Amino acid sequence: MTRTAVIALERFLPDARRIAGVLDAEVIPYDPEAFRAAFAGYGRIVALMSAGIAVRGIAPLLTDKWRDPAVVVVGPDLRYAIPVVGGHHGANDLARELAVLGIEPVITTATETRGRESVEGIAVWTGCDIVNRDSTRAVNAAVLDADVPLYAVTGPGIVVAGPGVSLLVRNGEYVVGVGCRKGVGAAEVIEAIGRALREAGVAPEKVLVYATTAKKRGEAGLIEAIVDLGGNLVFLDDETINAQEALTPSRASLIGLVGVAEPSALAASKRKVLVLARQTYGSVTVAIAR
The missing domain is CATH 3.30.420.180 (CobE/GbiG C-terminal domain)
Incomplete structure (x- = not known):
């Protein structure tokens, strides 16, 4: 099970505990090493603070979207939840989970804002892994313009996939x-x-x-x-x-x-x-x- 952490400045810890209760998460009081510790041990992070503080904290830790934890910033007024890292990799869903507290998710990934399903989203609901991950950028871009066919091949099988085809x-x-x-x-x-x-x-x-x-x-x-x-x-x-x-x-x-x-x-x-x-x-x- 993916572990979730809520990082918050000391004055916001009561609200952080409310959020943690909804997400079954652990609360980490903010300090200069909080994000580094969270990146090492958690797959999902909620940062209860300004976006500027969160971005400065996570920027030096980013590697690639397939390994970085999903990060959502929640403003101190608890009005908005903004995925800032890993929208297609759990952050969008994490933001939506906070809606039960009246926190509005602000989704910015192009496929979702246009009502389209991303390759990563399809992989989740079909219970699959993406083999050729570099393909997702081209396929998700194509999804924005038109319907992209989805083929199901029951195994045993052999698939020849080019760079513009995502294989799940x-x-x-x-x-x-x-x-x-x-x-x-x-x-x-x-x-x-x-x-x-x-x-x-x-x-x-x-x-x-x-x-x-x-x-x-x-x-x-x-x-x-x-x-x-x-x-x-x-x-x-x-x-x-x-x-x-x-x-x-x-x-x-x-x-x-x-x-x-x-x-x-x-x-x-x-x-x-x-x-x-x-x-x-x-x-x-x-x-x-x-």
Whole structure:
């Protein structure tokens, strides 16, 4: 469960406790280190103070919208709740929760103000994770201009997604990156993935998606293996793969890539943390990220 904190100046602590009661939150009295502490331990933050104080406090702590906590500023008069960080990542919903106290949510994200659903919002209500997160900017921009089709593919399945397509998959934690030699058999791929998962201590049901290079779109053995595993295979374009740091030297440089297994796993993962560096099992390479 995501933890919520209410940070307030001392004179506003009584109101902060009222807000905390509605949100099942913890109250943190404001001091120069309050936001740093809250960013380290909470996924949602309500700042009961002026927007200027809050913005100056959080600005040095911001990394990216996928990891930063949702932050909502509530004015000292308790009239408005303004999401300032992570509108699509929980802040808009947090502001709306405060309406029971008569605090009006002020939503500024473009999709919501125009009555449109964002990619992030769709991911929440469908219980999915967004695999290629960099795609959301282009897709959300397109949503502002016209209806964007939503396709449901029941697994096992194979999806080739370009940079302007957001790929959502059912919740899981790990991404398995797979590379292989041309003509590899499905049985060898299945055995290699199984060995890698065991070495990493990852249960198969915890796999979010399998990922590889788009150059393997015609690799029948690889495709058959993922289908047999009941998984979903994502083909990533060269630009997406080469945007990742090459952690282990790879012969993939011969085909213009920094690698296959490791960068594919990292590109499609949420935390960008490699839990199993590239391992070679015969004709198959496997890496696992979370």
